[in-house]
Amino acid sequence: DQQVKQNSPSLSVQEGRISILNCDYTNSMFDYFLWYKKYPAEGPTFLISISSIKDKNEDGRFTVFLNKSAKHLSLHIVPSQPGDSAVYFCAASKATNAGKSTFGDGTTLTVKP
């Protein structure tokens, strides 16, 4: 039973447009959510996070939205740049078990010039 799901394996957008990556989770105990970006042959790097007490967190071109009732979060990238092309992983964790994050399978974003 996969607790964190990224249903779109890939997404292609034009440079300058908005990229929206989606993530759904099933465990209502999750209270902290993170997005990581991964380039080929490198480990994932932290991008942005959100606590369950918030519904939005913004950092430059990146904004994460959390809808707790729908158990859904999304990452918006505006404007998208070719350097944003990477695999994006959604992760979720519980404050009571801060050591363990459950990851989705990732979405490959391609930003075309």
Next chain:
Amino acid sequence: GAGVSQSPSNKVTEKGKDVELRCDPISGHTALYWYRQRLGQGLEFLIYFQGNSAPDKSGLPSDRFSAERTGESVSTLTIQRTQQEDSAVYLCASSRPGQGNYNEQFFGPGTRLTVL
């Protein structure tokens, strides 16, 4: 400072052999994690260390897999009697719970294991 390092970067082994994968976390990071990523799949949690104790080993796939950590430093992941399905990238991450984004993990570049 230096990031998380892993060695070797690539390992090719024959089925049935044992392998050891090494992870050097960021200095001062008390928590260390091992993940496995099979081709085209997400990150699969294996084990988590807080200091040198492992409160969560729930992700280890079988008793062929074991891990240890020396103090709050180096960790080794050992796979005995490797099988072809063990082929994957093994990622290590570290974090410093209790400060800032306490769940943020810093990943190493991974070890690509190929079992022939």
